[in-house]
Amino acid sequence: MTENAAPTNMGSTITQVPNPEPGTVDMMVNMGPQHPATHGVFRMELRVDGEQIQDLVPHIGYLHRGSEKLCEHELYSQIITLFDRLDYVSNFNNELVIVSAVEKLMDVAPPPRAELIRIIMCEFNRIASHLLFYGTFAIDMGAITPLLYNFRDREKIQALFESVSGARMMHNYFRVGGVKEDVADDFESRSLALCNELEYGIDETDRLLTENEIFLERTSGIGVISGEDALDWGLSGPVLRASGVPYDVRVEEPYSRYDELDFGIPVGSAGDCWDRFYVRILEARESVSIIRQAIALMEPGDTMAQIRRIARPPAGEVYAHCENPRGDLGVYIVSEGGDRPYRLKVRPPSFCNLQALRDLTVGHYIADAVVILGTLDIVLGEVDR
């Protein structure tokens, strides 16, 4: 680090700071917003010494749509469609958060069958999201085959989603008080068959990439963050668990019917890129086991609670959070008793995880910045909202 290092708060850019006295300055490199490795529209301003990163300033907001403000003008049933579009690779998990927040405010309990359908859908979506992570992460490092393997398996999950909700990505399937409609008759057998296929697919991915020598060189010891630092930054999800902190909302504050299910929380030890990668593989395996247990618990019954068509929660405030594939997604609603929220705040896990990017990256090479950003697994739709 040179003496004339620029301040690195989010608002300012490194390049704008004038050099106080003549001398050698480091080179500035812009990564993004059209860089393929940023998984969306994200810009990193890097100050590099040779290939080593000295400083990094992230620039976000290219995908800002004002979702939170939009929510203030929408009915609660319409807000679900906006939440589908926050983290657009784990739509069911997003829907679950807003739906459970409104249910908490209204003090409504969905029928047990609806809760299980929600859990199964969310866990399938978690697998789909993690599969997409493996693929794109491998692409970032120049491996193309894992992407094809994982899209093959993700396609099967999306075909199941289509048979349940009618859509492959933007489902709008969860409702305040239940789900839109019951699943088809062949849902259970189809899900179990899919579980077997996914288990095989995950194993195959694991064999393909995890122990690969080049992959290990690229990931182990890169972007290390300790458990304490991770907690201080407010990280959550696989990024936090890779540093050895066994924090999972599904276990710490069980929502829905997760307390009836038996599953483990995979944790890493080193907190490097390899751990963050492998925790996700293990998590996908746990999700398969959760789905099997949930299907075993399923009993015929209603899928919608008896409530009015327009949700009108009483005046009050509520915070609900759920474990998203990316971490702890929270929703804070202030209601004045109408059919629309007075204020709605989202706590996006991708945004919070992104905060640690500078600390993780400084001192590594440019090529590693791509890998580190890949393991944080951000979705810009959620970061910018």
Place this chain on the structure above:
Amino acid sequence: MLSGLRGLGVTLRGALRPKVTFEYPKEHLPVDNRFMGFPALTWDVARDEPYCTGCMVCVRYCPTQCMSAKMQDNEKFSEGVSHRKKIIESFEINLGRCILCGICVDVCNFDAIEMSLEHERSERLRNANRVDLPTLLDMGRVYQVEVGWKQSKPNAASPNERAAAKAAGEEAKAFEESVVEPSDPDDSVNTAEETGEDAA
């Protein structure tokens, strides 16, 4: 040498696996019957008119304000053929704005709008995605045939049917009276004849 052979083995195994891809423009993946494509308006075959009465509930609930509707008096109601006092006059959906959420289908009280299976729309004109009532009804007819669509609520009786039912009810009532009062055979026979003439 050995690792090279092993690599060839992996390649061979991969080559012999069943393929999972579709050659898209030539082949199309089948979609599920629940698939939510673009919204379409359904056609009431029994009454030979759309189900939609233009009540605007879907327009009000649409999160993207992609549709507009206008209602008119139903001529078939005044003729006594249909039970719908009002019927849709014009309906427009901007399919470029529609986000396929299915809320309109949820809120509709008359089974009038459904998410069709149509999902591949590419048009040459800029405003070709603003579809009007005839197009929506055509899409609906295709959808109804494709999935063997059935309405969830049966139609109410039209004025003519109500009148017929009323007449039938009177006939039945008269018949009952005739059964209850056998002591006066002439009257009962007359009543039955009269109702018979009415029905004819």
